[in-house]
Amino acid sequence: MSQVAFRADLFHMTDDPALVGAKDACGYIPDGLLVVEDGFVKAVGSYDALAPTLKDGTEITDHRGKLITPGFIDTHIHFPQLDMIASYGEQLLDWLERYTFPEEAKFASEAHAADAADFFIRELLSSGTTSALVYCTVHRQSVEAIFDAAYARNMRIVAGKSLMDRNVPDAVRDTAEGSDRDNRDLIAAYHGKGRLGYAITPRFAPACSDEQLTLAGKLLAEHDDVLMHTHLSENTAEIDWVRELYPEAKNYLDVYDRFGLLTNRSVFAHCIHLDGEEFQRMAEADAAISYCPTSNLFLGSGLFNLREAEKYGVKVGLGTDVGAGTSFSLLETMNEAYKVCHLRGHRLDPFKSFYLATLGGAKALNMADKVGDFTPGKEADFIVLDRAATPLLERRLKNTSEIDELLFVLSMLGDDRTVSHTYVAGECVHTRD
Structure with missing residues (x-):
């Protein structure tokens, strides 16, 4: 079996934050490792914990400084x-x-x-x-x-x-x-x-x-x-x-x-x-x-x-x-969704935005058993988001340490330029450069 791994900060939604609260609806792993085997998620966790468990010869793609999320x-x-x-x-x-x-x-x-x-x-x-x-x-x-x-x-x-x-x-x-x-x-x-x-x-x-x-x-x-x-x-x-x-x-x-x-x-x-x-x-x-x-x-x-x-x-x-x-761009769509919700009288939090664009969308299309998060066994469709994709984004995020603020800024200032890599079933199908 073919195994590869990807090192970066990792984030995914595991449930609807409107139902269980944001903290219980997401997974965030600074300096994480996403392990992919034959196009499917094999494991997800911290780099320090998972790196020693990799098969000999496993190639690790280094995206440190960036954020990996489900596609x-x-x-x-x-x-x-x-x-x-x-x-x-x-x-x-x-x-x-x-x-x-x-x-x-x-x-x-x-x-x-x-x-x-x-x-x-x-x-x-x-x-x-x-x-x-x-x-x-x-x-x-x-x-x-x-x-x-x-x-x-x-x-x-x-x-x-x-x-x-x-x-x-x-x-x-x-x-x-x-x-x-x-x-x-x-x-x-x-x-x-x-x-x-x-x-x-x-x-x-x-x-x-x-x-x-x-x-x-x-x-x-x-x-x-x-x-x-x-x-x-x-x-x-x-x-x-x-x-x-x-x-x-x-x-x-x-x-x-x-x-x-x-x-x-x-x-x-x-x-x-x-x-x-x-x-x-x-x-x-x-x-x-x-x-x-x-x-x-x-x-x-x-x-x-x-x-x-x-x-x-x-x-x-x-x-x-x-x-x-x-x-x-679904990042730009999140931006507009936030404004519509504001005009409707409530705030759309960034966890919900990313849920709607990933696992929520998968559930809507009856494919949540296949894609939408990093549960082992799911298809390894994911993207790499670049915090420094534009000078403004880089400047705004320099002093940001909390994941909720990072997600919100990405959803307000991000667009296609923010996506540095796109992977489908573990294969890179787009690079920004």
Whole structure:
């Protein structure tokens, strides 16, 4: 068996600090050693304790002075929206019509899809994201492109073909029967290949006919290890539209529930305007929310209520939501999440921020048995954060000795430059230099 080790300060979250308190929810080891064997975590502890136990000839990579954490997990991102990121001046529905759908139409080209997928994966890795739940377009070649790019790098990526058969332009419209056939073919070809997973992906209820949602629910029931990924209650005009289309439904969430799409494998992006009944129903189903503060602010959609989600015990992870989100960096996303919580009347502590970006995201995507922390036996996806990545960061952290302050400063001042190395299954797949 192949064994390697990495020396640095080590930090990971082991539980939700909102449930057990920060001190009991994390592990911090100054001058620690992370031992990796055949791509999995073998041991984690202090350098002094573990170094004498290493096999003869074990290579130790020295990252002293830096902080190693689990790789970030992005719970909601659109890979076809690369070339329209930072598009000016619209809210959700107009933004989709003006920018998103024309851009997604380009993915009818296999060459365009492959080029975008390669750039997208490299951008994720350079930002410290090692796992993600990814939206594609209605074109099956967009799904094939992202899976092929991720498989080549052994990444844990979950993705799916976007389902849209009504209320969208012809260039990005499919059919209920065609989307069901494509989903089945893609699941057979990619789900469980390497570290890839599939997500049944209705765009949002207004873009899907009853027939399409019915077939999606049926397919979800047939495959007990695929995810369901969609949007929910992002924008007030969107909610009004859903109310007009489904007057019989109790609320927006109930639309998905009626089609069998609310399960413990369902991930709903945004959820800004949920009421208590919807939070309660989501908790009963053990469904998850992707909290996307950057895009929620950029599109003027509203302020997600993290405290309310915690109150009902709903699983939550962080999502960048590129291209409505304006950065691939989950460090920058933590920055925006902190501000949204402040505007909601409570403070987001840095332990919770890092939980949402790592183990919380893993739990939201039903992959916490594989990634999210440094429990021995888990896959060795991790990143190296550089305290001196920028002159300002280095100056600010010179007199910082406590881990909570270090994490907070990293989440306020950090970005992709802070990620000096990214490792996937113990292999270095990105270096800043």
